Amino acid sequence: MKLSDETYEQQAALASYCRDGHLPKLDATIPDNLNQYRRLVFNIISDALGTSYPISAKKVGADDWEQLVDDFFSNYPCSSAQIWSMPYELITYLESDEHPIKLKFPWLMELLHFEWLEVEIFCDEDEEVHAEKSTEVLNEKLVINPTLRLEHFTFPVHKAIELKEQGDYYLLAYRSSENDKVYFEEITGFLALVIHQIANTELILRDILIESGKKLGITDEHVLLQEGKVFAEKMLQKTVFLGKELA
Amino acid sequence: MKNYQVGLGYRRDISEEIMSLAPGTIDFIELAPENWMNIGGQWKKDLKAAAEKYPMTVHGLSLSIGSPDELDIPFLKQVKAFLDEYNIDIYSEHLSYSKCDNAHLYDLLPIPFRKDAVKHIVKRIQQVQDILERELVLENVSYYSAIAPEMDEVDFINAILEESNCGMLLDVNNIYVNAFNHKYDIDDFIHRLNLQRTRYIHIAGHEKVSDTLIIDTHGQAIIDPVYEILEKVIDKTKPVPVLLERDFNFPQFDELIGEIKQIRSIINKVEA
Numbered sequence: 001m002k003l004s005d006e007t008y009e010q011q012a013a014l015a016s017y018c019r020d021g022h023l024p025k026l027d028a029t030i031p032d033n034l035n036q037y038r039r040l041v042f043n044i045i046s047d048a049l050g051t052s053y054p055i056s057a058k059k060v061g062a063d064d065w066e067q068l069v070d071d072f073f074s075n076y077p078c079s080s081a082q083i084w085s086m087p088y089e090l091i092t093y094l095e096s097d098e099h100p101i102k103l104k105f106p107w108l109m110e111l112l113h114f115e116w117l118e119v120e121i122f123c124d125e126d127e128e129v130h131a132e133k134s135t136e137v138l139n140e141k142l143v144i145n146p147t148l149r150l151e152h153f154t155f156p157v158h159k160a161i162e163l164k165e166q167g168d169y170y171l172l173a174y175r176s177s178e179n180d181k182v183y184f185e186e187i188t189g190f191l192a193l194v195i196h197q198i199a200n201t202e203l204i205l206r207d208i209l210i211e212s213g214k215k216l217g218i219t220d221e222h223v224l225l226q227e228g229k230v231f232a233e234k235m236l237q238k239t240v241f242l243g244k245e246l247a
Numbered sequence: 248m249k250n251y252q253v254g255l256g257y258r259r260d261i262s263e264e265i266m267s268l269a270p271g272t273i274d275f276i277e278l279a280p281e282n283w284m285n286i287g288g289q290w291k292k293d294l295k296a297a298a299e300k301y302p303m304t305v306h307g308l309s310l311s312i313g314s315p316d317e318l319d320i321p322f323l324k325q326v327k328a329f330l331d332e333y334n335i336d337i338y339s340e341h342l343s344y345s346k347c348d349n350a351h352l353y354d355l356l357p358i359p360f361r362k363d364a365v366k367h368i369v370k371r372i373q374q375v376q377d378i379l380e381r382e383l384v385l386e387n388v389s390y391y392s393a394i395a396p397e398m399d400e401v402d403f404i405n406a407i408l409e410e411s412n413c414g415m416l417l418d419v420n421n422i423y424v425n426a427f428n429h430k431y432d433i434d435d436f437i438h439r440l441n442l443q444r445t446r447y448i449h450i451a452g453h454e455k456v457s458d459t460l461i462i463d464t465h466g467q468a469i470i471d472p473v474y475e476i477l478e479k480v481i482d483k484t485k486p487v488p489v490l491l492e493r494d495f496n497f498p499q500f501d502e503l504i505g506e507i508k509q510i511r512s513i514i515n516k517v518e519a
Contacts, residue, residue: 004363008315010395014356015347026394030428033391033460040462041354048353077350081309081322082281086351126287180289 018042020074044083045073052087053115059163060105068101084123088116107155107163114157117173121147121182124175131243137232138206138225140244144199147175148240150192158184177239185238190216191231198241205232251486251518253510254304255503256465256493257297259290264500266300273507275302277490280338281309284329294333304337304447304488305330306416309351312371312385313344313358323378330379337488339384339416339447342368342404357390360403365410372411384446386416389424389453389463400425401439414446417484419476420469420492424453424461437479445484450477450510451492466496469506478513489514 003011013024017034018041028034046069050057057065068090076093080086091112094102102108124147131143153169156162170192172185187195190212197208209228210221218224235241252274257265265276276297283294297303307326309319330338343355358364375383387404398406408415417440426433452467469491477489491506 003315003367004361006395007359007361007363007367010359011313011315011344011356012347014394015344015350015352018352018354018356019350028392028394029396030392033428036391036460036462037354037356041352044353077348078353079349079351081319081351082284083308083351083353084282084286086353122288123286123290124288125285126291175288180292 021070042070042073045069045078045086048083049087049090052119053090053112055115056108056111059111060101060108064101064104068099071099084119087119091116107157110153110155111157111163114151114153114171117149117151117184118182121149121173121175122180129177129242130246132246134236134241134244137236137244138209138229139204141202141204142198142232142236142241143243143245144195145174145177145240145242148195148199149173150195150199152192158186172240174238174240177242183238185240190218194228194231195240205229251481251514252302252488253507253514254301254488254490255507256306256490257301257303258494258497259293260495260497261493261500261503262293262297266296268504272504273301275304275488275490277304277306277492279308280305280326280329281307284325298333303333303335304339304490305335306386306449306490307338307340308353309345310340310375311344311346311351312340312342312375312383313364313368314346315344315367316346316349318371318374319346320378323375327379330381336381337384337447338379338381339386339414341388342385342407343388343390355388357388357392357394358403359394360396360398360400362397362406365403365406368407369411372407372413376413382412382414382446384414384416386418386449387421387425388418389421389428391428391460391462393429399431400429401436405439405441408441408444413444415441415444416447416449417442417445417480418449418451419480420449420451420453420473421463422476423470423473424463427455427461428459433476434479437476437483442480442483443485445480445487447487448477448480448484448489449492450474450489464496465492465494468498468502469509474509474513477510478517481514482517486518 013026017023018038021038049069072090072093078086078089127146151171154166156169170187175182193212194208209224213224254275254277255273257276257278341355345352372383451465452469453461454464454467455461489510
C-alpha cells in the first residue's frame with residue numbers, strides 16, 4: 001500500500017529538516033524536541049566525514065569544514081547504505097559542484113582523494129590471488145597486489161604539512177598482504193610507468209623495463225635492468241607484487 | 248542458539264576484550280551488518296575469528312522499513328548473503344525510517360503512527376522476509392516526538408505485529424526512554440503490548456539531557472528502573488536472547504561484564 005500524501009509529506013519534511021536544518025511545518029507532539037533529530041543526524045555525518053578526512057578537516061579549518069559538511073549534507077542525497085563508505089560521496093559532491101571551497105583550497109580535492117584511498121584500500125574486499133614465488137624476477141610476468149592503486153597528484157598530499165609546491169607526485173597505495181595495513185610509497189614517474197605496464201600488459205619485467213626506458217630516453221640497458229630488478233625485489237618484499245604468474 | 252542467552256554488542260572498540268573473554272561469560276554477540284559486509288582485510292579476519300568463537304545475531308541500521316522510498320533490493324540481497332555466509336538466524340532492524348527521497352540519514356526517524364503507515368510497513372515486511380528467507384524482527388525505537396499520529400505507540404506496534412508475521416525486538420531501555428519523554432505509564436504499556444511476538448530483547452543505557460528529555464545513547468550504564476523493566480517483561484515473554492548494547496563511551500570492561508552478570512541474575516530470578 002502506498003502511503004498517503006500527508007504521511008509522506010510529514011516524513012519527507014522531517015528528513016529534509018535533518019539534512020538542511022530548515023524547520024518545516026510539522027505536526028509534532030513535542031516540537032521542541034525536533035532539533036534533537038537534526039543534531040543527532042548532523043553529528044553522525046560530521047563524525048563520519050571527520051574520521052575519514054582528518055587531515056583535510058584540519059587543513060581547511062573548523063569553520064570552512066563545518067560549512068562544507070553542511071552544504072554537502074543539505075544538497076547531496078547520500079546513497080550508501082553503509083556509513084563507512086558514505087564519506088566518498090563528499091568527493092562525488094565536490095566533483096559535481098562549483099563549491100567555493102575548491103577555489104579557496106586548490107589542493108583539497110587531491111587531499112580528500114588521498115585520505116579516501118586509505119579507507120577504501122583498508123576495506124577492499126579480499127580477492128583470491130593466483131601467484132607463485134618469484135625466482136627470477138626480470139624474466140617473470142609479475143602479479144600485482146589487487147589492492148594496489150597507482151596515483152598521480154599535483155600537490156604533495158602525502159606530505160600534508162606543506163601543500164603549496166605543485167609538481168608531479170606518483171604514489172603507490174596498497175594493503176600489505178602480510179599485515180593488512182595500508183601503505184603509501186612515493187615513486188618516480190618512470191617506475192609509475194613500469195608498474196602501469198606490469199598491471200596492464202602480459203609482458204615480463206625485462207621487456208617492460210626496456211620498453212619504458214626507450215619511451216623516456218633511457219639508453220643504458222644494464223643500469224636499467226639492474227635498478228629495475230632491485231626495485232621489483234623490494235616491491236615483492238613489500239607485497240606490492242605477490243609473485244609471478246602461475247605457469 | 249538456546250533461549251535466554253545473554254549477549255554483548257560486538258563493536259570494534261571492544262572487540263579484543265570480547266575475544267579474550269573466558270568461555271561462558273557471554274553466549275553470543277550481535278553486530279550491525281552494514282559495518283562488516285563487503286569489507287575484506289583485517290576487519291574480515293576479525294569478523295571470521297569472532298564468528299568462530301561466538302554465535303552471532305545481526306541488528307541492521309539501513310533497512311528503513313518505514314521509509315516512503317522503495318526497499319533497496321540489492322542491499323537486502325547483500326544482507327542475505329552475509330546472513331547465509333555466517334549462518335545467522337536472527338536479523339533484527341528498527342521500526343523507524345532512515346532514508347527518504349533517496350537520501351540516507353544514518354539515524355532512526357520516527358514513523359508517523361498512522362493506519363496507512365501500518366499497511367505500508369506490513370507489505371514491506373513480507374517483501375523483506377521473502378528475500379531474506381528469515382523472519383524479520385523489528386525493534387520498538389525511542390522517539391523524541393511523535394509525528395502526525397493517529398494512534399499511540401503501543402497500538403501502532405501491535406497493529407504491525409498483528410497484521411504481519413514479523414517478530415519483535417523488545418528494547419527495554421526504549422520503553423523507559425519513551426515513557427519518560429512522552430509521559431506514559433510503563434506498566435500500562437507493557438500490559439498492552441503484544442509480548443508474545445518477542446523474539447529478542449535489548450537493554451542499554453541512556454542519557455538524561457534535561458528534566459523533560461532522555462536521549463537513547465547506548466553510552467551510559469544501565470539504570471535500575473531499566474533492569475526492573477527487563478524483569479517485568481521476561482516474566483511475560485517466552486525465553487529469548489537478551490543483548491547488552493553499548494556503542495560508545497566504553498567503561499572499564501569489567502563494568503560491562505558486571506552488567507552482563509546483573510542481566511543473568513534477573514533471568515535466573517525470574518526462572519527460579
